[in-house]
Amino acid sequence: MEISDGRELSAQKVRYLKFIAEKGGRVRTTDLAGEFGVDPSTITKTIAELAKTGLLSHEPYHGICLTAEGQRYARYLVKRHRILSLMLTHYGFSHEQACEEAKRFESYVSKDAVDRICAAMGHPGQGVCGEITHDDGCLAREPAG
Amino acid sequence: MEISDGRELSAQKVRYLKFIAEKGGRVRTTDLAGEFGVDPSTITKTIAELAKTGLLSHEPYHGICLTAEGQRYARYLVKRHRILSLMLTHYGFSHEQACEEAKRFESYVSKDAVDRICAAMGHPGQGVCGEITHDDGCLAREPAG
C-alpha cells in the first residue's frame, strides 16, 4: 500500500480505525461489519492485524477498543479528515461533499502536508464535521509501554 | 482498487500512463522499468493489461504508444496533477513539494472534485510544472473505433 501518514496502515485499516475512534468505547465486530458491508470474519481478521500494531486491543468475543496510542493516532486521522475537508470547502464544496471527497484520498496525504495545510489555514478549531484538535505532535514516536 | 477518475485503473497503472504521456511518442519497456525501478517483465505484463483497455497500443519488441483515447485520458491525468499541485502551492508548498505531494494522492481524487477545484481557481492556464489544458469534457465517453 501507499500510505503517507508515518505508519504503514492500509487505507482500509485506517477507515476501520477511524470508525472505532468515532464510535468510541467498546466496538463490536458486527458494528464494523455493518458499517463497511463486509463479512464479520473479515473484521475479526483485520482487527487481529491491527491489534498487533498496538493501536487497539481486542478481547475475543468481548469487543474492540483503542489503546492510548491508538486514540492518539485516531485523533490525528480525524484531524486529517477535517483539515482536508475544510480545505475543500474553500473550493466550492458543500460540507457533505467535502467530507465525502476527503474520505477518498485522505489516506494518501502525508502528515507533513496535513501539518502544512493546517498551519496555512491558521490551525482552525472548527472543521466541517466537528472540532479540530491540534495535539498530534508526538505521533508514532511513543514508547511501547 | 479505489480509483476515482471514472475509469477503473489502479494508481500504478495511472502512473505508467502518465509517464508515457509525458515522455511522448514511442516509449520502450526499459524506459518504464527504469523510471519505476521494476523488472522489465513487470512492465510488459502491466502494459498488456493497459492495452486491453484501449488506452495504448503495444507492438511487441517495438514500443508502446497511446491511442487517441489514451492521449485524451492522459491529458486529463496531467491536468489533474497540475491542478492539485497548484492548489497545494496555496498552502505554502514549494513547486517541487507540491508536485511530489500531489503524486501521492492524485489518483484518489474524483474527476468531479478536480473540475470543481479547477473552476474555483478560475481555470488556470499555468500549473507548477507546465501548462494546463482544459479539454477533457468528453472523457471516457468516446466510441471505440
Added chain:
DNA sequence: TGAAAAAGTTGGGCACACCCCAAAAATGGG
C-alpha cells in the same frame, strides 16, 4: 553478415490486501 549484446517477452511463482463461506465456539437472554 553474423555472432554477441541488449532489449523485450513468457511462464512460473510469491506476497499482500481484502474478501467470502461453512463450521465451530462462546455469549447471553429467556
Added chain:
DNA sequence: CCCATTTTTGGGGTGTGCCCAACTTTTTCA
C-alpha cells in the same frame, strides 16, 4: 440450561504488483 445470536477459525478465492529464469527478437559492430 438451552437456543438464538455473535464471533472466531479454517479454508479458499481474487486482484494487483512484483521478481526470476529462460527464451525470443532486435540491434550493434567488428
